[in-house]
Amino acid sequence: MIAVSEPARARAVVGFAAVLVVTGCAGSGNQSTVLVSAAASLTDAFVEIEAAFEEANPGVDVVLNLGGSSALREQILGGAPADVFASANPSNMAQVREAGEVDGEPRVFIRNRLQIAVPAGNPAGVTGPADLAREELLIGLCAEAVPCGEFGRQALANAGVSAAVDTREPDVRALLTKIGAGELDAGIVYVTDVASSVGEVDGVDIADADNVVAEYPIAVLTGAPNRDGATDFVEFVLSDEGRAILVKHGFESP
Amino acid sequence: MTSRSGLDAHLVISRGGGFTLDAALKIEAGDTVALLGPNGAGKSTAVGGLAGLIPLDDGRIALGDRALDDPARGVFVSPEDRRIGVVFQDYVLFPHLTVMDNIAFGLRSRNVRRRDAHRRAAEWVERLGLGDLAGRKPPALSGGQAQRVALARALIGEPELLLLDEPLAALDASTRVELRRTLADHLGQFPGPRLLITHEPTEAFLLADQIHVIEGGAIMQMGTAEDIRLRPRSRYIADLAGSNLIVGTASRGTVGTGTVDLQVGDTYIAGPVLATIHPRAISLHLHRPEGSPRNTWETTVARIEHYGDRVRVQTGAPLPLTAEITPNAERALQLRERSAVWVSIKATEIGVEAA
Amino acid sequence: MTGLRKRRVSRPPLVLVALAVLGLAVFVVPLLGLLARTPWRDLPALLTGEIVADALRLSMVSSLAATALSAVVGVPLAWVLARVEFPGRSIVRGLVLLPLVIPPVVGGAALLFALGRRGLIGEPLNQATGLVLPFSTWGVVLAVTFVAMPFLVITVEGALRNLDSRYEGAAATLGAKRWTVLRRVTFPMIAPSLVAGLVLTWARALGEFGATITFAGNLPGRTQTLPLAVFVALESDRDTAVALSLLMVAISLAVLVALRGRWWRSL
Structure with a gap:
């Protein structure tokens, strides 16, 4: 959406194109796609996680859908297909969960x-x-x-x-x-x-006393077309390797 | 007086496609000159040049002692300052204005107060018998009404030159005769020089004192109707304007011409008429012909002219006419100037229309 | 025989009708979706909120101002394009049409680069006068004009090109100066197209979103027009968003229906 930085958008588009190409010859391989709707503030970190995850899981293609958390929430509630939702605050995640769209418990993966x-x-x-x-x-x-x-x-x-x-x-x-x-x-x-x-x-800087610590929850969605891939991706984000990438981009571990 | 307010123009205008208008026009005040030529001859370009809508590339326009356009001396008077009345082809009345506002337009444009402009426009409305139509808009007018509005609109500003671009072309045949007469009246009342643009020889002959025949942007011949008709300078002019036109008075199938009474096919028409005889409808004989033609008389050959495969023979008194025959017929008849010859014309070949 | 043929002609091909219905559905189905989601009972309360009143006022002010600005500079532009021959005229015409095809967001970004505080013209302008266009209502007017004015220019230019120049010539021979010709002949004769162009421009201005939010930002009461309010409300207060959407549809529909006669005739 508007939030997506240019390289990320390009990559997302390339990823999407790859999906189409791969689907075209689905008979020969076992390629699967994981569609991740992630808050715009995660853009740079998730682009890197995407690359690392795909390297660790050949045959899996991650497609990032980046935007404002509330816009992503509306998309999910509106029925747009997605496997994973990574929100920049608990409240958007809570609304998605109340609507029964979250599979299991959301987990705070970063601050x-x-x-x-x-x-x-x-x-x-x-x-x-x-x-x-x-x-x-x-x-x-x-x-x-x-x-x-x-x-x-x-x-x-x-x-x-x-x-x-x-x-x-x-x-x-x-x-x-x-x-x-x-x-x-x-x-x-x-x-x-x-x-x-x-x-x-x-x-x-904003003084610690005044500052607000944002908790980022992540969850697999009920309607995930690729539940296995989604679970793998969430686990990867929560793994040491995933955390390391996030910390490198300035996030704090929970 | 006449030379002071006459038109003296040499129009040179180049347009795309290699077409150039190069025409000299001299019109005295009170005279009507017809510019007669086919479509595409440059007639409308001439109107545009005179009116100031198309600047000259060369040449000069002088109206009275005023130079209106003179590229060599850097003179160009814009159209709004020329005081030239134009009756445009199809009239070009403003469709969004009433008849009254159309007529008053020129006065209003020259800052005459609205009330005064309307008072003077109302006079023209009356004069042209448009009384009931003052509040109408042009789309609701007949061709004849529109022509009168266009005339009034052009004349109300008291122009120094009147241009009429095909003023009768937009009319159907049934109203053309009557409107040609009205037009003749109004032309007669206009004191300045008048230029009539037309592709209809009849109009030119009936309305103009002088005729300039234009073709391909150039004046091919100028002269009176008689000059053009009897001595066309090219085959083209002969075709265009070489018909025999005879003014006369009709009554019960006869048109009196002063000398010969022509029997015509139309037995109903009466009063002043214009009889038209195509040169090829006239037969020439060595002896008195027998049979049906009732219009037959003996005369002499006045002139013989050759135009390629055609021969135009001009006959003498009592009714000078131009006949067109083939070279073979010329040889068979052994025609030469001043030789005797019989003329015959079928009554049905003579066209008659009210003049 | 003729009766048979007539009957056959009067029944249009079924395939065409089916596709036409499908085509209509593209427009109608979303509207039905909107109506289905409308909280009719709460509508009066939703529409009288302060955010709605602010956005409505701002939308009206900015769309009308953009229409007026378009008239002042767009009509002369149309006239020049239609009547003045100059090298590169087709390029200029292309430039005028550009906002119709580029995404409004791109237009907004371009405006920011040109007229922003650090922009090509914006920076010297700011240093000379202290004027800041982005994040102001003037910024909204400018963004909206950028996107909407082409509708006026192409409509009026087309009308001017179709107008027989002999009318203007006739007026000139009758003594009318250029301004008089424009005022009494040219503009009255293209009036229907002018009105149609103004209505289209206004309607487009009313619905503008991308260029506005990119160039002018989003602040209730200053730069948040109805479409921006809808966008923001969609993520926080869907009922208000639906109410606002319904309001926009109603306004646009009312104007287009009221003016459809003129609109059809001149387009």
Whole structure:
């Protein structure tokens, strides 16, 4: 969706094309596909996990569907086929689970913290959440329906700041892009997002007392067309190898 | 007075496809010149050039002592400042405006106050008998009504030159005669030079003092109707304009011409008429012919002209006519100028229309 | 014999009818889905919420402003394309049509690169005047104009090309200056197309989403138009999203039906 970064999108498309090619000669091999709907903030880490998983499991093709967690939730509830759902907050996962779409218990596989992202060099001189109240700055947050928006609002409330918001972007990647382009002076994103955009954005820390720790749950879906592949993928994400990749991208182990 | 307000133009306009109009036109005030030629001869281009809608590439247009277009001297007067009244082909009335607003358009465009413009337009509406139609829009008008509106619209601004581009072509045959007469009246009342564009020889002969025949962008011949008819300078002009046209008065199947009474097929028509006899409908004989033709008289050969495989023989008094025969017939008749010859025309070959 | 033939002609081929029904279904089925999901009882309450009122007001303001802006600059553009011959005219015409075929998101991104605070023109503009277009209602108007104006330009250009230039010539010979010709002849004669173009432009402006959210962002009361409100609400409050969608369909349908006579005649 809008959130998908260009290389990731390209890879997802290539993956999808591969599925079609493989399906075309399904008789000869035992190739299977795992469709993973993952929060946009997982983009870089999951692209790498996808590659590692496919290397460890020849014949399995992972297709990533990346987007805002709430948008992914709507897709799943709307009946779009998916094997795995990795959400950036528990509430979207909970809604999917209440609808009976989750197979078993969702498991928190990773944590993430919030950080203030500013354009590289921090031209507006942002030092902390209090600066987000400055009217003369262009401030962006995530829309409240997506986890980074929900958590961002909590963090601001914790810090007692009433932010002068200029836009509520539909997902964290869209927000990050506009900060990186210098069109926004600051916005609240995940630590991992700042880490993925080194050179374009700088991070300004939010005090631990005010910060919100986001828990990322992952689950196999009831309607998974490829349940075995989905289970393998979830296990891989929870494995040491999977964790290592996630930590490398700035996530914290649960 | 006349030379001061006359038109003196030499139109040179190049258009795509290698076509060039190169035509000189001189019209005195009070005179009507017809530009007669087939479609594609450059007639409408001439109208565009004179009206200022197409700039000249070379040549010059002068109206009275005003130069309107003179590329060599960098003079170009835009159409809105030329004071030239144009009755366009198909009239080009503004479909979204009423008859009254169409007629008043020129005055309103020249910043005459609305009320005054409408008062003067109302005079024209009356004069042209359009009284009931003032509030109508052009799509609801007949061809004749539209022509009158177009005339009024062109004349209300008191132009110094009147251009009529095929003013009768849009009309059906039944109304054409009557409207040609109306048009003749209005032309007579217009004091400036008038240019009539037409592809119909009849119109040119009946409405114009001088005829310029145009073909392929060039004036091939100019002169009076008589000159053109009797002495066409090319086979093309002979074909186009070489029919015998005789003005007369009809009554009970006879058209009196002043000298000869022509028997015609139409026994109902009465009053002033124009009789048309195609040159090939005229037979020439060495002796008095026998049989049905009732229109027969003896005359002399005035002139013989050769156009390739055709011979045009012009006969003398009492009714000069042009006949067209084959070279074989010419030899058989041993025709030469001033030799005696009998003319015969079938009554049914003479076309008659009210003039 | 003739009666038989007539009867046969009057019955259209079954295959065509079947496909036509299928074609209609493409439009109608989604609407039925929307109606089926509509919480009719709560509708009045949903539609009187502050978010809805803000989005409706903003949509009206920005779509009408975009239509007005399109009229001011798009009609002259159409006139130049139709009446002035210049090298590269077909390229310019292609540029005008481009927003019709590129994804609006791309248009929004392009606007950001051009008119954003760090953009090609936006940066000097910002330094000279302090003006910031993205994340403002003006940004919405601009994004929406970018996407919607081509409808006006192509409609009006087509009408101007079809208008017999002799009418304008006739007006000139009657003493009308260029402006008078435009005002009293050209525009009145293309009025039906002009109206159709304005309506299409307005309808497209009302539904614009991608360029707006990319260039102008999303803030209730300032840049959140109805389509953006629908998008955001879909992920948080589906009833409101459905109510908003229904509102948009109703507005668009009402206008298109009211103007269908003119619309058909000139397109």
